[in-house]
Amino acid sequence: MCQKTGHHFTKIALKPLYTNLFNIVLLSIFLSLGSGKSYSQDIIKKKSVIPTTNQIDSGKKDSTLKTPITVNQIKENDSIKIDSIVPKKQFLDGKVKYKADKYAKIDQKKKLITLYDKAELYYQEIELKAGIIVLDYEKNEVYAGRIKDSTGKFTQFPNFKQGANVVEPDSIRFNFKTKKALIYNSRSEQGEFKIKAAVTKKENDSVYFLKRAIFTTSKDVDNPEYYFQTSKVKFIPGKKVVTGFTNMVIANVPTPIALPFAFFPMGKETSISGIILPSYNDSNNRGFSLQNLGYYFALSDKYDLTVLGDYYTNGSYGLRFESSYAQRYSYRGNINVRFENLINSERGYPDYSKQNIYNIQWSHSKDAQASPNSSFSASVNLGSSKYFKQSINQLNIGSNLNNTLSSSISYAKTFTTVPQVRMSLTATHSQNTQTEEINMTLPTLQLSVDRIYPFVGKDGVRKGFFKNINLQYNLNGRNSIVTTDSLFFKPQMFRDAKVGFQHSIPLSTNFKLFKYFSASTSMNYEEIWYTKTIARNYDEDQSKVIDKVVNGFDAFRTYSFSSSMGTTIYGTFNFGKDKKIKSIRHVMRPSVSYGYTPSFERYYDTYASDASGTMNKQYTRFENGVFGSPGLNNSNNLGFDLSNTFEAKVTDKDSTKVEPKKIMLLNNLNLSTSYDLNADGITTLAFSPVRVSGGTQLLNNKMNVNFGATLDPYAIDNSGKRVNVFNIDNGGSLFRMTSSNMTLNYSVSSKEKDDSKKDKNVQSQRNGGREDDLFGTNVDLGDSRRSLFKEDEAEGEDKISEFFNSKLPWDITFAYSLTYGNNNRENKIIGNSIMISANADITPKWKAGVSTGYDFVQKGVTFTQLRFERDLLSWRMDFNWSPFGVNANWGFFIGIKSGVLSDIKWDKRSVINR
Structure with missing residues (x-):
């Protein structure tokens, strides 16, 4: 027993x-x-x-x-x-x-x-x-x-797991009652860190004491390429690590980099608040500098804030505020505000200057599922016209060469009534960085009521001329502002604003004509409201004609008529079933349109253009209005359009396929012109120039080819003015080519990739530059850890299986542009340039890239950038160099990839003297 x-x-x-x-x-x-x-x-x-x-x-x-x-x-x-x-x-x-x-x-x-x-x-x-x-x-x-x-x-x-904490030691001794443990040669992961300690004492569920420990972000904690070594550690999982004397070791060689104590954040959240260490640089005209010194605020899981600053010893400084925010299934966005106070040279020198520049970027998008009947979006890029050219913290040639900054903020809502009503409020901004002219609408109101079919029967069938008659109501209200950089957001900017409302009621129908023709006709009524008009008179005191602004409500009404008819013609030429090219299909879509707008002379007045009062001219008080002014002359035009597509059927290379393969020869070939029925042959000519445009894709749809030309049927006199004489009657050809252009874009890579997964040079696009890297890649001096190249899915893996069976990725982007001008018989090439960008992995760990081009008209090399990058496992090293030009610069960076240790780096680059 x-x-x-x-x-x-x-x-x-x-x-x-x-x-x-x-x-x-x-x-x-x-x-x-x-x-x-x-x-x-x-x-x-x-x-x-x-x-x-x-x-x-x-x-x-x-x-x-x-x-x-x-x-x-x-x-x-x-x-x-x-x-x-x-x-x-x-x-x-x-x-x-x-x-x-x-x-x-x-x-x-x-x-x-x-x-x-x-x-x-x-x-x-x-x-x-x-x-x-x-x-x-x-x-x-x-x-x-x-x-x-x-x-x-x-x-x-052993693999010891307690909650979310995992330890992999050589051996472990654990007490269930006191929750204490002794762990030998433990290995654990905390966020991006991997920790290995000779002896670990687990005091309780939240505190560990480590002896002879190392910390690293290397994948292999037993054989890391670098680590931090310390003898005493207090470790709180998921929160922090506090150590005594800490020394950095690279390739098992101790370095002089050491600290009497160290603190490593171990938060489970994606980011933790902390100081951002600066980089050191020097400039010929601004002295020494500290760039990108700042602090990161992890305010919550929904939003954060980064504050960065630059300081130069000559007094120049810059400030940047960056914030990202997101609410799951609701919205997401980010805001960047940049300001720089730039001082060139030293006070008292002839080249001394001082100026303030700024840039504001805001991107916001709303989840469509959050509110199906309403939407809100924002894409803002505004600021000083010279910001990207003169900034001391931006290196992006694509943004520098862009001549336009644009913004749009819009809110739209649909009211589920019968008929349905749609409303939108939009604020827009367009800024020419060359002329420094700014066009804004603050805001634009658009309201539309869905189409109403008054003659449709109870069966709801809309067939024929009468049953297809429909009308609509549209309202467009606009507050338009035209200003410059110097007056931006100053009182005068708002005083010069133009306010107007446009009401329109289109009445239209469509029907079949002679079985094969589709016809449509419409009549449009418009009423325009303005809050300001003008009164034009000759001022004897100033001896010139002046416009006096008249405040108050005023309106005018117009109407117009239009009609169009078109058809589709199919033609097929068969070569035979035994031929490689079996057939070619040609689709033509010709159309004829007619438009008539009467004269609204009743809205016009006269004014004396000189002191004698004998020379009177006509004007309308609605000139310079947001929605234009009523026409003085009636418009009576015929329009002609012809679109073509060409497609071929060829024998498929795959012998197992029975059906022939379709190949697009020309995606489109369009011709358009018009005829003015009221032309007098002196002030106006009957035929307008013929515009030809087309495009196709070649080389397995990897090359896009687009072309266009303007053909004028009239001749010109010695001064270059068009005259009422056909060019063929003046000893020339049927048409005189006044301009033409052609562009080629070709992109190829070693393997096909989903476009949605490509790195589209997002920051360059936000700055107003291109999505590709023909003008180089955007260099963000605030975060040099980011790769200059497109990230590969198989990063870190061995990409070569055999010496002659290379799997190293590469990509090439090619663009060519040719423009011809002959408007005044100059007969010359206006533009002729080629640009090439190439990136390749020359070894599994080395990447190289180049962006360059040549201008055949100016006879010079365009912007050139050389890029090199070395994957050092836990570290990354890169070097980029623009060897010549006004934007010549170079930059070298080596640092740890992990965001937790992003401040451990060496970043040295030349500063562009702007």
């Missing part, structure tokens, strides 16, 4: 004796009383005994171990009575489940459970896996370690 542990009993075996039975029994009783101890016992209900089948032989593997066994089952019962002493409370608050592949041995005398080979133990939130696990259920401790395989190599290292 199983007896209670810790008590001593003498077993009595009774056998039938036939001699001296009484004396033998009496002697046995006295011997037992002399050597034993007496206990008082209470009779308690007996509990089940561990079945003998669970007593596992240490040398055998029992299949029953595949079902987890609980430690609470390991109890012993007195064969007669239970001790009257109240049993101690179980040391575990829950069940312990365990299993092992080879064997699970229970030693009741030593209170040990030994698990061997792929051992696993589970208790509450603790998971422990190892080669060997020993559970001491009397001391409330568990030990886990490695085991050796058949070759003598250690295998099955």
Whole structure:
């Protein structure tokens, strides 16, 4: 029988004796009383005994171990009575489940459970896996370690998981009750950090003390290319690491970089507040500088803020505020505000100058599912016209060469009425960086009521001329401002604003004509409201004609008529089924349109253009209005348009395919012109120039070809003015080509990629530049950790399997532009340039790129940039160089990729003297 542990009993075996039975029994009783101890016992209900089948032989593997066994089952019962002493409370608050592949041995005398080979133990939130696990259920401790395989190599290292924290040591000793542990040669991950320590003492669930520890962001913590070494560490998982003396080691060589103490943030969140260390630079005309010194504020999970600053010893400085925000399933966006106070040279020198420049960028998008009937979006890029040319913290040639900054903020809402009503409010901004002229609308109101079909029957069928008649109502209100950089957001800017409202009611219908023709006709009524008009008179005091602004409501009304008719003509030329080119299909879509607008002379007045008052001219008080002015002359025009597409069917190279392959020869070939029925042949000419445009795709749709030309049927005189004489009657050809252009764009790479996954040079686009890298890549001096190249999906992997079977990625972008001008018989090439950008991985770890071009008219090399990058595993090194031109510069960077240690870098670059 199983007896209670810790008590001593003498077993009595009774056998039938036939001699001296009484004396033998009496002697046995006295011997037992002399050597034993007496206990008082209470009779308690007996509990089940561990079945003998669970007593596992240490040398055998029992299949029953595949079902987890609980430690609470390991109890012993007195064969007669239970001790009257109240049993101690179980040391575990829950069940312990365990299993092992080879064997699970229970030693009741030593209170040990030994698990061997792929051992696993589970208790509450603790998971422990190892080669060997020993559970001491009397001391409330568990030990886990490695085991050796058949070759003598250690295998099955322990894996200790408590909640979200995972430790992979050589061995571990853990107390279930105190939650304390001793861990030897532990390996763990905290965010981007990997930590290895010789000895780790787990004080409680939230505090660890480490001895002889290293920290690194390298993938291989056992053989890192760099690490931080320290002797004493206090580690709080998910929050921080505080160390004593810390030394940086690169390639197992200690460096002079050391700190008396160190603090490493270990937050689980994507970002943690902290100081951003600056980079050092020098400039010929601004002195020495510290760039990008700042602080990052992780304000919440929804938004953050980065504050950066630059300072030059001559007094120049710059400030930048960057913030990103997002609300899941609702909206997302970012804001960048940049300001720079630039001082050139030193006060007192002839080249001394001082100016302020700024740039504001805002991008916002709303999730369509958040509110299906309304939307809000913003794309803002405004500021000083010379910002990207003169900024001391921007290196982006594509932005420098862009002549336009534009912005748009819009809100739209749909009212689910019958008929449906749509409303939108839009604020726009367009800025020419060359002329510094700014055009803004603050705001534009658009309101439209859905089409109404008054003659449709109850069946809802709209067929024929009358049933297709429909009308609509549109309202367009606009507050237009035209200003310059110097007056931007000053009172005069708003005083010069022009306000107007345009009401329009279009009435239209469409129908079939002669079975094969589609016809449409429409009549449009417009009413324009203005809050300002002009009164024009000759001012004798100033001896000139002046316009006086008249404030007050005024309006004019116009109407017009238009009609069009078109058809589609199909033509196919068959070469034969046995030919490689089986057929060519030509689709033509000719159309004729007519438009008439009467004269609205009643809105015109006269004014004296000189002091005598004898020369009177006509004008309208609605001139310079937002929506224009009523026409003085009636318009009576015929329009002609012809669009063409050409497609071929060819034999497919794939012999298994039966159907021929379709190839587009010309995506479009369009011709358009018009005829003025009111032309007098003197002031106006009847025919307008013929505009030809077209485009196609070549080389497996990788090359886009677009072309256009303007053909004038009239001749010109010696002064270059068009005259009412056809060019062919003047000794020339039927048409005189006044201008033409052609562009080629070709892009190819070593492998096809989904366009949605490509790095589209986003920051360059936000600055107003191109999405490709023909003008180089955007260099953000505030974050040099970003690669100058498009990230490859297989980064870090070996990309070469054989010497002649290269898998190294590459890409080439090619653009060519040709422009011809002959408006005044100059007959010359106005523009002729080529640009090329190429990127390639010359080895699995080396990347190189070049952007360059040549202008055949100016006979010079266009902007050129050379790029090199080396993947140093946990580190990245790059060098970019623009060798010549007004934007010549170079830059070198080496630093840790991880955002947590982004301040550990060396960044040296020349500063463009702007």
